[in-house]
Amino acid sequence: MSSILTAGNLILQRSGTEVFTLDSLVVREGEVLAIIGPNGVGKSTLLLTLAQIIEPLSGEIAFHGNPLNTQDTLDYRRQIAVMLQDPLLLNDTVFNNVATGLRFRGTPRRQIEELVMTWLARLGIDHLRDRSAKRLSGGEAQRVSLARALVLNPELLFLDEPFRALDAPTRAGLLADFRILLADVSMTTLLVTHDLDQALLLADRVAIILEGGLRQCDAPEQVFSAPADVGVANFVGVDTVLPGVVTAVESGQMIVEVAGMSLEAVGQFDLGQQVLFCLRPEDITLWAAGKLPATSARNLLTGRVESTAPQGALVRVVVQCQDNGGGKALMVKALITRNSAQEMEISPGKQVQLTFKASAVHCIPR
Amino acid sequence: MEMIWDGLQQAFALFVHGDPEIFQITWLSLRVSGTAILVSIIIGVPLGTMLALSESRARKFWLSIVHTGMALPPVVVGLVISILLWRTGPLGVLGLMYTPAAMTTAQFIIAAPIVMGLTVSGLQQLDPRLKDQLMGLGASRLQVVWLLWREAKLPLFAAVMVGFGRVIAEVGASMMVGGNLKSSTRVLTTAIVLENSKGNFALAIALSAILLSLVFAITLGLTWIQQKELR
Numbered sequence: 001m002s003s004i005l006t007a008g009n010l011i012l013q014r015s016g017t018e019v020f021t022l023d024s025l026v027v028r029e030g031e032v033l034a035i036i037g038p039n040g041v042g043k044s045t046l047l048l049t050l051a052q053i054i055e056p057l058s059g060e061i062a063f064h065g066n067p068l069n070t071q072d073t074l075d076y077r078r079q080i081a082v083m084l085q086d087p088l089l090l091n092d093t094v095f096n097n098v099a100t101g102l103r104f105r106g107t108p109r110r111q112i113e114e115l116v117m118t119w120l121a122r123l124g125i126d127h128l129r130d131r132s133a134k135r136l137s138g139g140e141a142q143r144v145s146l147a148r149a150l151v152l153n154p155e156l157l158f159l160d161e162p163f164r165a166l167d168a169p170t171r172a173g174l175l176a177d178f179r180i181l182l183a184d185v186s187m188t189t190l191l192v193t194h195d196l197d198q199a200l201l202l203a204d205r206v207a208i209i210l211e212g213g214l215r216q217c218d219a220p221e222q223v224f225s226a227p228a229d230v231g232v233a234n235f236v237g238v239d240t241v242l243p244g245v246v247t248a249v250e251s252g253q254m255i256v257e258v259a260g261m262s263l264e265a266v267g268q269f270d271l272g273q274q275v276l277f278c279l280r281p282e283d284i285t286l287w288a289a290g291k292l293p294a295t296s297a298r299n300l301l302t303g304r305v306e307s308t309a310p311q312g313a314l315v316r317v318v319v320q321c322q323d324n325g326g327g328k329a330l331m332v333k334a335l336i337t338r339n340s341a342q343e344m345e346i347s348p349g350k351q352v353q354l355t356f357k358a359s360a361v362h363c364i365p366r
Numbered sequence: 367m368e369m370i371w372d373g374l375q376q377a378f379a380l381f382v383h384g385d386p387e388i389f390q391i392t393w394l395s396l397r398v399s400g401t402a403i404l405v406s407i408i409i410g411v412p413l414g415t416m417l418a419l420s421e422s423r424a425r426k427f428w429l430s431i432v433h434t435g436m437a438l439p440p441v442v443v444g445l446v447i448s449i450l451l452w453r454t455g456p457l458g459v460l461g462l463m464y465t466p467a468a469m470t471t472a473q474f475i476i477a478a479p480i481v482m483g484l485t486v487s488g489l490q491q492l493d494p495r496l497k498d499q500l501m502g503l504g505a506s507r508l509q510v511v512w513l514l515w516r517e518a519k520l521p522l523f524a525a526v527m528v529g530f531g532r533v534i535a536e537v538g539a540s541m542m543v544g545g546n547l548k549s550s551t552r553v554l555t556t557a558i559v560l561e562n563s564k565g566n567f568a569l570a571i572a573l574s575a576i577l578l579s580l581v582f583a584i585t586l587g588l589t590w591i592q593q594k595e596l597r
Contacts (some may be wrong), residue, residue: 015421053501082502101503
């Protein structure tokens with residue numbers, strides 16, 4: 001897959017203040033690249049810089065391998081389309097809003113009519129054609145905004161948290177339609193979001209931006225199951241990150257000693273190497289003490305529930321586990337369904353057993 | 367009360383009988399203030415737009431200058447223009463003192479900061495990301511500015527109304543740089559001052575009624591256009 005946009009040694013700024021440095025980023029043709037990171041880290045600044053709406057302090061951006069300079073800006077911006085977080089519609093009809101970018105490009109009137117009506121229909125809002133943009137619901141306005149970007153048939157589509165301002169049911173509906181549309185048009189897309197689920201649903205690759213810059217850019221499964229560092233691990237929801245040391249290695253399998261307990265993991269590390277032992281909460285299975293069935297999981301811990309807290313449809317359970325001697329303790333966090341929590345009568349103080357597979361463990365050098 | 371009623375009757379009579387001097391004074395008032403506001407729009411709106419969109423650190427400084435200009439006393443403007451255009455002044459060679467051009471210049475200096483300042487505040491009321499969004503759809507700088515003006519047309523209309531209201535009603539600067547010369551630089555406000563000083567209260571009231579009607583008619587027209595956009 002060839003690259004459509006590359007950026008190197010970019011120092012990003014906002015109102016003259018340096019935001020962060022991006023060593024390198026490549027957007028491949030046809031892919032959906034999600035840029036995720038916490039609020040305020042500079043994701044939107046990165047998007048606006050890559051779209052050449054704001055200038056970087058320094059660095060290079062190349063489109064189809066050709067470095068962009070300030071003279072090319074308008075030409076480049078007419079090959080891309082940007083959709084920001086809020087719809088930001090003009091005080092005009094839906095039709096005229098969707099036609100805005102086409103008029104900027106001097107598209108003939110008849111072609112505008114045809115293209116706008118096609119995209120209004122594809123997004124299910126053709127009945128709103130003559131309605132004032134000020135009289136639309138949040139979901140309708142966002143569909144108009146999406147149509148306004150897609151009607152341009154851009155080589156590269158930039159989306160900045162496009163579904164953030166919507167309520168949950170509206171967001172789910174638009175997200176589902178958008179996913180189908182994206183697959184249908186195969187449009188190269190750079191999506192900025194702080195929502196991990198959206199990134200997982202839509203993206204072919206995920207770039208994690210944390211304080212200090214780009215920390216990892218990989219396939220979503222890789223980023224979520226094998227974060228590059230502890231910052232990425234924390235951001236992608238790896239709740240259990242424990243210091244350990246490799247005590248045995250054999251053909252890709254290792255024993256890691258964590259808080260006096262020997263746990264099995266998969267990986268290639270040297271004997272004696274200090275590592276961070278990472279576990280996703282949904283990879284841990286919880287059992288009421290004494291109810292453990294036969295299992296292929298290589299790791300078994302026993303502990304006491306410290307606390308529980310609802311997390312959406314699930315329950316987050318914090319378990320304090322101790323080594324056999326009852327000395328050192330470690331905290332492990334698991335996510336279980338509400339049903340499971342009720343069936344096992346999970347509550348603080350309850351004795352439980354935890355199992356997880358060696359392949360669920362990801363180790364990061366310390 | 368009788369005096370006011372006489373004045374209003376006289377105003378009506380002056381209109382009905384088509385007094386040529388009154389028409390000449392009214393026309394000059396409109397011409398001077400209309401030209402001043404037009405030039406203020408042509409210069410003030412783009413400068414106000416630059417100021418509103420600028421990210422320069424000096425913006426606050428320039429904005430405070432503009433805001434000070436919005437409260438410029440007309441007599442101070444009249445004094446400065448008089449000094450500049452006086453026969454022995456730096457621009458005396460132009461021979462503009464006591465001409466409608468001098469009055470227009472003075473009124474422009476009064477109106478331009480108002481138009482500029484209200485343009486800045488009108489554009490700053492828009493979502494600052496709208497500019498980014500339009501650029502992201504492929505707008506050139508001119509297309510961005512045009513659409514921002516369209517989005518801010520209600521406050522921009524208000525800027526024109528306020529500016530026009532200020533200059534058509536001012537008297538100090540027009541008196542100082544125009545001289546209130548009959549058939550040459552006499553406008554409604556200076557004529558009102560003159561008739562008032564002569565004790566011709568009925569005529570002064572008549573001229574005031576004409577001035578008020580004029581301002582009302584123009585403001586009504588602008589308000590009608592402005593409010594039409596809200597529907």
